[in-house]
Each structure stands twice: as C-alpha cells, then as structure tokens.
Amino acid sequence: MPELPEVETVRRGLSPAMEGAVVTRLELRRQDLRFPLPVDLALRTAGRRIVSLSRRAKYLLIDLDNGDTVIAHLGMSGSFRVEAADSTTPGVFHHERSKDEKHDHVVFHLERQGAVSRVIYNDPRRFGFMHIVARTELDAYPAFQELGPEPVGNRLSADYLASRFAGRAQPLKSALLDQKVIAGLGNIYVCEALWRSHLSPTRKVATLVTKTGKPKQELHLLTDAVRAVIADAIEAGGSSLRDHIRTDGTLGYFQHTFKVYDREGEACQTEGCGGIVERIVQSGRSTFYCRRCQK
Structure with a gap:
C-alpha cells in the first residue's frame, strides 16, 4: 500500500493539473471501489472549481469551491494519471502501468482557461476509495478522528x-x-x-x-x-x-x-x-x- 511519501508525491504531481481547474464532469465508470462511491459524488463535483489539493496521512484531499472536499485513498494498486486532450500520457515509463480501460474507474474531466484535460483514477484491485464531505466536517470523518500528528509536522516531537x-x-x-x-x-x-x-x-x-x-x-x-x-x-x-x-x-x-x-x-x-x-x-x-x- 502506498505510504505517506507516495501520496505526497501524487499530490504534488496532480496539483499543477488540478488546482484552479473546473470539473466539467466527473465520470464514474462503476458504482463502487472498495466501498460504494457516494451517489451524489458526480453531482456535487460537476461545475466546481478545484481550490487546492492537500493530504492527511495517506489520504488525498481535493478541495472544491463550494466547501466540499473529495477524499481519495489509493488502496493497494490505485494511481492517478494526467492526460491532456491533445497528447498521450506524459512521462517516461520505467515500468508499464495499467492502461486497460476496465481499470479506469473515475475520470475527472477538467477545463482551465479553455484548455481541457483528464485526470484518471485507475485501480486494478479496487482497494482504493473516494468519499465527499463538507470541509467543515473533515475532523469528524471517521478515519481522521483519532489520527496522530504528521511525521513532517511540528507536532511530532x-x-x-x-x-x-x-x-x-x-x-x-x-x-x-x-x-x-x-x-x-x-x-x-x-x-x-x-x-x-x-x-x-x-x-x-x-x-x-x-x-x-x-x-x-x-x-x-x-x-x-x-x-x-x-x-x-x-x-x-x-x-x-x-x-x-x-x-x-x-x-x-x-x-x-x-x-x-x-x-x-x-x-x-x-x-x-x-x-x-x-x-x-x-x-x-x-x-x-x-x-x-x-x-
């Protein structure tokens, strides 16, 4: 399972493509991953601007301009890839990764200043998951209620x-x-x-x-x-x-x-x-x- 440095690396890689972009459509290609996807996930994200990407422990947090936050966990085999509409997936591949569309389960269709792109969540084993909550309720999210301090934060001493x-x-x-x-x-x-x-x-x-x-x-x-x-x-x-x-x-x-x-x-x-x-x-x-x- 990806650990904190992997999730932080993913956050840093996604930020340039996602922060400031509008989610024109969230495409859900199945109804569940490890858990059922929220029934209102696509509705609550459509048309919203992504304000910022952050991380809590091993969770990726996607903050929207309506006060909602998408919580994403990569599970065992989950990964995101960024694709521009007029190009192939960027990057030099050292090992082939899953490109089988049957493992592309969630697609963020994005637009920023007229440029469109896609951020695709791929997960062959489907151990990852996504939830959406109001940002004001993040502390009450079950996985966050009793988390200790971050190993990179000032609270750890x-x-x-x-x-x-x-x-x-x-x-x-x-x-x-x-x-x-x-x-x-x-x-x-x-x-x-x-x-x-x-x-x-x-x-x-x-x-x-x-x-x-x-x-x-x-x-x-x-x-x-x-x-x-x-x-x-x-x-x-x-x-x-x-x-x-x-x-x-x-x-x-x-x-x-x-x-x-x-x-x-x-x-x-x-x-x-x-x-x-x-x-x-x-x-x-x-x-x-x-x-x-x-x-």
Missing part, C-alpha cells in the same frame, strides 16, 4: 512520543505503525527509521522514556530519524513498490537507497557493524533489521 510511550510494553515497531500515534507512517519507513536510529523493532517503547516521563536521547534520535527518512523519501519521489507510480508515469527511486527494508541476508550498511539484515514477522508484517547494531 520526542516529548510527544514520550507521552505516548511511557509505561507501555508495546514493541517499538508496532507502536510506530499505530496511526493514532503517528499519522501516515508505514512499514517501509518504520524499518528504515529504526535502522537509522539503531533501535530494535522489538524493544519495548517504555525503555525510551525516563522514570519522570522525559524522552531519553535515543527517543530524540528516533524522532529525528522518522522526520529525515520521510523527507528523503518525498524528495526521491516515494518508494514505488509494486504498483505505485507517480502521476507523470515515472517511478520513485527511494527504494534504491533502502538500508534494511527487503534486504534480508545482506550485510548491514552501518559502518563497522558487520551484522546481517534479518527478517522477522511482527503482527503479520515483515520487519527488516540488524540484530547487531539495533538494540
């Missing part, structure tokens, strides 16, 4: 994590994957952040907090590592594992700099370590780490 970790015996990896603790942080980047901060994914979170509830130095290092790995991934355009592609058709390249994720059996890249990257399973998900240097 070692003090905040200490307040969530104090007295808890939960393994560090599973705590970081909890969207109520940090919004949008997924399996890949948790593994990479733990390697950067030399912390074991099995370590109990309470061990990173002092008896007085203050963050230990290790927790400060972890917080910095989370911020850095997300920033680096966004800069590289995401990881692009399996189905993920950017809106111009190219793939991100952060996967080429993975230090532990999907590197089972390889030498740890920590200087002077000499350990081997291992794979364990935590809560049904693969965890990659070096037992020697991550304590």
